[in-house]
Amino acid sequence: xxxxxxxxxxxxxxxxxxxxxxxxxxxxxxxxxxxxxxxxxxxxxxxxxxxxxxxxxxxxxxxxxxxxxxxxxxxxxxxxxxxxxxxxxxxxxxxxxxxxx
Numbered sequence: 001x002x003x004x005x006x007x008x009x010x011x012x013x014x015x016x017x018x019x020x021x022x023x024x025x026x027x028x029x030x031x032x033x034x035x036x037x038x039x040x041x042x043x044x045x046x047x048x049x050x051x052x053x054x055x056x057x058x059x060x061x062x063x064x065x066x067x068x069x070x071x072x073x074x075x076x077x078x079x080x081x082x083x084x085x086x087x088x089x090x091x092x093x094x095x096x097x098x099x100x101x
Contacts, residue, residue, distance in 0.1 A: 003045045004080040011072075014086040018070065033068055037086055040067045044074060044081050056093040 015034055023030035044051075044065070051063035054073060061076045066089060073085045073093075087093075 003048060003076075005041065005045055005083070006080055007041065007083045008085070011083045011085050018086065033070075037067050037070065037072060040065055040072055041074075041083050044083075048074075048076055048081055054093065 015037055018037070019030045019034045021030075022033055049063070051065040051072075051074065053060055054062045054064050062073065062084070063076070064071045064073045066072075069089045071085075071087050071089050071091075072083065073087070075082045075084055
């Protein structure tokens, strides 16, 4: 059974911020990066466990895939995949407010 893909508003806001930052130098590259991030997200239902477990959380249901220098973080819940965030690869989750207890 195919899993439903749900993009959180936070993840969409992250993508907007990434696009805005990159577009300062190149609108073309900003569009390409956003396209590839969205394509990666859309491919998750085919192999949801392909991503590695997020090391900071050590929860087998919260995983990440890398695209360029970004981490696409998602959670497997029942029959859905929730995309939680898209953050820079050098950024630790503890620095992201929504992931701190």
